[in-house]
Amino acid sequence: xxxxxxxxxxxxxxxxxxxxxxxxxxxxxxxxxxxxxxxxxxxxxxxxxxxxxxxxxxxxxxxxxxxxxxxxxxxxxxxxxxxxxxxxxxxxxxxxxxxxxxxxxxxxxxxxxxxxxxxxxxxxxxxxxxxxxxxxxxxxxxxxxxxxxxxxxxxxxxxxxxxxxxxxxxxxxxxxxxxxxxxxxxxxxxxxxxxxxxxxxxxxxxxxxxxxxxxxxxxxxxxxxxxxxxxxxxxxxxxxxxxxxxxxxxxxxxxxxxxxxxxxxxxxxxxxxxxxxxxxxxxxx
Numbered sequence: 088x089x090x091x092x093x094x095x096x097x098x099x100x101x102x103x104x105x106x107x108x109x110x111x112x113x114x115x116x117x118x119x120x121x122x123x124x125x126x127x128x129x130x131x132x133x134x135x136x137x138x139x140x141x142x143x144x145x146x147x148x149x150x151x152x153x154x155x156x157x158x159x160x161x162x163x164x165x166x167x168x169x170x171x172x173x174x175x176x177x178x179x180x181x182x183x184x185x186x187x188x189x190x191x192x193x194x195x196x197x198x199x200x201x202x203x204x205x206x207x208x209x210x211x212x213x214x215x216x217x218x219x220x221x222x223x224x225x226x227x228x229x230x231x232x233x234x235x236x237x238x239x240x241x242x243x244x245x246x247x248x249x250x251x252x253x254x255x256x257x258x259x260x261x262x263x264x265x266x267x268x269x270x271x272x273x274x275x276x277x278x279x280x281x282x283x284x285x286x287x288x289x290x291x292x293x294x295x296x297x298x299x300x301x302x303x304x305x306x307x308x309x310x311x312x313x314x315x316x317x318x319x320x321x322x323x324x325x326x327x328x329x330x331x332x333x334x335x336x337x338x339x340x341x342x343x344x345x346x347x348x349x350x351x352x353x354x355x356x357x358x359x360x361x362x363x364x365x366x367x368x369x370x371x372x
Contacts, residue, residue, distance in 0.1 A: 154324050165334045175349070183251065188247065210225045219327070240274070244274055255267060278340075286333065289333045
């Protein structure tokens with residue numbers, strides 16, 4: 088065997104390693120490019136909004152609003168986002184699950200969770216027409232129950248994901264495998280932990296200003312010194328504004344991830360369909 092032939096495996100290995108190094112550099116470069124694009128794309132609209140709206144006085148409008156105005160908007164958004172979001176999540180799971188080790192059995196915890204959820208949801212609606220203290224407590228309980236339900240769903244979904252992953256791998260359906268991976272990134276992703284932590288932090292501030300008059304007065308005075316709003320009006324609407332902020336933060340966060348996952352799954356399905364169509368159209372030789 089010639090020396091050139093003996094060195095051929097080494098050269099191939101070296102070339103493959105070189106390509107991998109280049110790929111790592113490309114990954115880093117394009118990651119930084121995407122990050123820069125995302126940051127700039129996020130900052131430019133904020134800058135434009137600031138330059139456009141800085142001379143528009145919102146204080147006269149706020150003076151005519153009430154605490155209930157913000158609460159009604161917040162709960163309306165929360166209700167519709169929850170209703171359509173649940174249906175959205177069910178469809179995502181249905182599209183990628185193929186094996187159910189549970190054989191359709193409903194978890195026993197479901198029969199405890201649902202009645203408790205209904206009671207707290209009704210309490211939330213009742214508290215919304217009472218006062219901000221009741222509403223702050225009810226909203227906190229609702230959020231805690233949501234965290235418990237999320238963890239319970241993960242326990243139920245885990246064997247289904249594992250069995251479905253195994254099926255796609257056995258069948259060499261790598262498109263299905265990738266779609267399931269995107270679904271897993273939504274239902275098991277760490278983004279949910281950060282979301283819940285942020286939600287609980289906002290709820291902590293709502294509870295503080297609802298039950299601590301000193302903290303509420305200090306916050307109202309601080310805002311009053313930076314705007315022309317009356318401190319009494321700020322004191323009145325602050326809990327409602329914070330609850331609206333809580334709802335917008337929580338729902339924007341989860342819907343961005345829902346849409347990200349759904350678009351990715353649909354894109355993979357579209358590529359799979361186009362490839363299958365291509366091979367059906369290519370005549371056999």
